[in-house]
Amino acid sequence: MRIALDAMGGDYAPEQIVAGAIDAAREFGCEIVLVGDQEKIYRELNKYPDWNKLKISVHHATEVIEMGEHPVAAVRKKKDSSLVVAAQLAKKGECDAVISAGSTGAAVTSALFTLGRIAGIDRPTIATPIPTGHGVTLLMDSGANVDSKPRHLVQSALMGSIYSECVFGIKKPRVGLLNIGEEATKGNEQVLNTYPLLNQMHTINFKGNAEGRDITGGSFDVVVCDGFVGNIVLKFAEGLAKTLLKLMREAIMKGGLLAKVGALLLSPTLKKFAQQIDYAEYGGAPLLGVDGCYIIAHGSSNAKAIKSAIGVACEYVKQDVVSRIRENIEKEEMLADDREK
Amino acid sequence: MRIALDAMGGDYAPEQIVAGAIDAAREFGCEIVLVGDQEKIYRELNKYPDWNKLKISVHHATEVIEMGEHPVAAVRKKKDSSLVVAAQLAKKGECDAVISAGSTGAAVTSALFTLGRIAGIDRPTIATPIPTGHGVTLLMDSGANVDSKPRHLVQSALMGSIYSECVFGIKKPRVGLLNIGEEATKGNEQVLNTYPLLNQMHTINFKGNAEGRDITGGSFDVVVCDGFVGNIVLKFAEGLAKTLLKLMREAIMKGGLLAKVGALLLSPTLKKFAQQIDYAEYGGAPLLGVDGCYIIAHGSSNAKAIKSAIGVACEYVKQDVVSRIRENIEKEEMLADDREK
Known part of the structure; x- marks a missing residue:
């Protein structure tokens, strides 16, 4: 299980994001890919002497989407932003889940653009x-x-x-x-x-x-x-x-x-x-209905909130929530009809 | 200034309603007409040896609208309910304001039926x-x-x-x-x-x-x-x-x-x-837009809440809120147009 974590999103990024990733990697044993400015991320990681014994890696991304930006415009323009790159890692199958504490609008937009919707939703x-x-x-x-x-x-x-x-x-x-x-x-x-x-x-x-x-x-x-x-x-x-x-x-x-x-x-x-x-x-709060696992963490997430969001993502993937949604759409005639349209 | 107070409405009626009326009559000096089952009301009033030195009177009403009843049906049927009679005292000009802690739906209905709306609202x-x-x-x-x-x-x-x-x-x-x-x-x-x-x-x-x-x-x-x-x-x-x-x-x-x-x-x-x-x-919360003063008190009002609602009613009448609303409708062209239609 690999989780793409936007290291640059949120009020306390990257410090608290990296701290949460360290805690989660220790407790849940899942693999975490920190996405963002590699220099800043390594600076945070190096505060933990044993971090390279954990399943944590860094994926460089040069841009950051700020809170005030227009979601659709920002996602379109900043193709190398941590938020967009994290979603693409999931799209390409390199990661099983995405977590971001950045702009909610941009997160929803990028999840929709890259992961798409489950048929019937x-x-x-x-x-x-x-x-x-x-x-x-x-x-x-x-x-x-x-x-x-x-x-x-x-x-x-x-x-x-x-x-x-x-x-x-x-x-x-x-x-x-x-x-x-x-x-x-x-x-x-x-x-x-x-x-x-x-x-x-x-x-x-x-x-x-x-x-x-x-x-x-x-x-x-x-x-x-x-x-x-x-x-x-x-x-x-x-x-x-x-x-x-x-x-x-x-x-x-x-x-x-x-x-x-x-x-x-x-x-x-x-x-x-x-x-x-x-x-x-x-x-965090999952964006239910996208074809994948996308967890939106609160903008002011601290390390504990990020760790919890990672825990939620692990459970989401393990329980295969997306397949379960697909199955139940089949069972609900009115939604299965919608899906065929 | 005379205020019609539904003595039978609310979770703690008539006890807390009468207690609030006593406190308000003492503090604000306004006249309060307690509307409802006179036997029950006098029983409460007689707990206060000096009550008849205050400007408090009782107006008998035989019925009570219960919380679960359908508002429109109840107001139509129970013409001698405390809630309906209180509103009629205001309509006839015998009182300047109405207060009820009874069913909000019934209160709104009875206020609309008896007091009507301000033109333009x-x-x-x-x-x-x-x-x-x-x-x-x-x-x-x-x-x-x-x-x-x-x-x-x-x-x-x-x-x-x-x-x-x-x-x-x-x-x-x-x-x-x-x-x-x-x-x-x-x-x-x-x-x-x-x-x-x-x-x-x-x-x-x-x-x-x-x-x-x-x-x-x-x-x-x-x-x-x-x-x-x-x-x-x-x-x-x-x-x-x-x-x-x-x-x-x-x-x-x-x-x-x-x-x-x-x-x-x-x-x-x-x-x-x-x-x-x-x-x-x-x-309480005023029902703004009716042609008069109608204050809706919280269903679980205690004596303090009733006293405060009476204070609010006094201020509402003194400041002539209804006339002020009429004046401002005139000043707002889009609403004055509505009014003429």
Whole structure:
């Protein structure tokens, strides 16, 4: 198993990317190809005296796609960028999976251009694991597509269900449709038209509508929504977490000596608590529906997040998620029909 | 100033509703008409020996609309329900404002049926204040309308801006359009078509797109979105808060003696912190666009939330929010045209 890792993408590249690769190579024993500016990568690698005993190699790429660039234009123009070259290693069969913490738009574009789509899937979907404290809920789509048609959400549900089973080991994952009420008669046109289709599917365990509170409530394993809604929910959660932490720190600073001692005594507990809800524990978000394994890591991934993303990629390839998606498309008549068109 | 308060609506009715009315009558000096089962209401009132020195009266209503009932059917059928009778007191001019913590659907329906809409407003909108720790951001719509047209979002923006100014005292409120990116070229069809309209408005201070993280980030005072998105974000926040609290408690219980002592020492600080982000401090959510003042209180409102909602209603009436909305519709040509049609 070989994984192409974009060493130049993300806020803490290449330092944290290389650190994550070292940890993953040690723990999972998979082979990692670091793609990017070889000089910078070797400088990081040489911080680990034993790195050349691990299955790590470097593939040079001269360019880097920056966060602000237009995804399609950047992918077209920067053919020797770490992000594009990493995807091509997978296309050529030299690697089994690709991971990037760079621009999400550019990652989606380059995955689509180079790996292509699985037949029967119109639009690949970003499946983001949301920690609930006792596991995860898979939120999909979290931003790849807006104005999705009902059949796109059906495809999402099928793929999310397989991913949840293969990578998180959940049997018969409970799939919900994100909506503003539990009743099948509630919602906007998009979800009203999607509900009956999900209800007809053979390959998923559809449990009806999920409300906003169910995303972290633990009663659904996969929550399906349009990328517009998913992206807003995800960024809202990030913003809220930051706001709460900031306010909590301010309150402790103002709270005098007792509050500070209390915070000190409580700090090991708080650290464990933070770990329970830390996205970095759950690795990146796969772009489901592309014909291969492409994991999008968070832009501010640290070494732990990169290591987790590599772990996810290994599981994805081992469980052959792509073949499983193909099989289930065959089983769902409405999607198999789409595929033939 | 007289306020009709549905004494039977909400999870803690009539006890907490009456308690909130007592506190508000003491603090704000406004007149409150408690609407509902008079026997139950007097039983609660008699817990306060001095209640008849306050400007509180009781208006008997024999029926109650339950949470599970179909809004339109319930409002049509239960003509002597506390929720419907309260709205009629406002319609007849006997009260200046209505507050209910009952079924949101029934509240919206009864407000529309009895008070009607302001000319130029197609769809009234629920404006929910989201605490940011240092004030609030007004999220609108939080669930009254789905599949909104761009002109509905324009109307929302106009109303939210006035409300933020009148009730929260913010000068030139910064209005944002909730979207998945900052750039004007990002988003779904709905927001792409809304952006240029908001940009043309004279009566609001439009600051461009707001992302999910901006809802609690403090850089916008009013965030405009479709009710489908707003409702999901709001319920997600509620669910997340519950999940975090539960996990935190579990972590402290498992954390041993030091963690428990730490939590004890920190508890006054945590209480202050919780107060900063407690929605009950900010009262209910007005249904903006109806021809009158209708405040929807949270279903699980306690006495504090009811008191805050009454405070908000007083401010709404004093500042004559309805007339201000009418004036600004006149100033916005595109809406004044709508009005004439």
